[in-house]
Amino acid sequence: MAFDKGYCKTDCTRCSEVCPAGAIKKIDEIEKSAISIGHAVTVPQNCLLGQGVACNACSRHCPTGAITLVDDASTGHKVVAVNENTCIGCGACEHLCPVRPFSAIYVEGREVHTTV
Ligand code: SF4
Numbered sequence: 030m031a032f033d034k035g036y037c038k039t040d041c042t043r044c045s046e047v048c049p050a051g052a053i054k055k056i057d058e059i060e061k062s063a064i065s066i067g068h069a070v071t072v073p074q075n076c077l078l079g080q081g082v083a084c085n086a087c088s089r090h091c092p093t094g095a096i097t098l099v100d101d102a103s104t105g106h107k108v109v110a111v112n113e114n115t116c117i118g119c120g121a122c123e124h125l126c127p128v129r130p131f132s133a134i135y136v137e138g139r140e141v142h143t144t145v
């Protein structure tokens with residue numbers, strides 16, 4: 030999935046409804062919100078926190094609370110930390126990160142989906 034134009038919303042099951050081939054399982058919103066299709070990976074050298082900018086767009090919009098901002102003793106700045114066990118790979122962080130052209134956080138898909 031490409032998250033430059035949008036992200037996968039936890040309360041949406043549209044792909045499951047419209048897939049004509051049955052390739053996407055029919056799921057309801059509750060099931061959907063617990064399925065992890067990927068996990069976020071940070072790119073610290075791109076992150077505004079490293080420049081002393083008080084950005085928290087990714088952590089503020091993460092629907093599962095998987096992102097925390099933690100102290101980096103070596104720089105005195107905060108850094109983004111992702112809990113892979115609770116990340117569902119929705120891409121909100123990647124889409125809403127203001128850094129362009131390459132966001133400071135992106136989603137790597139899982140070969141096999143998991144549940145959180
Ligand atoms: S992809 Fe980003 S916003 Fe979505 S659950 Fe994972 S860390 Fe949170």
Ligand code: SF4
Pocket residue numbers: 075076077078084085086087088109125126127128132133134
């Ligand atoms: S939204 Fe992007 S720039 Fe802002 S803290 Fe998160 S990763 Fe860093």
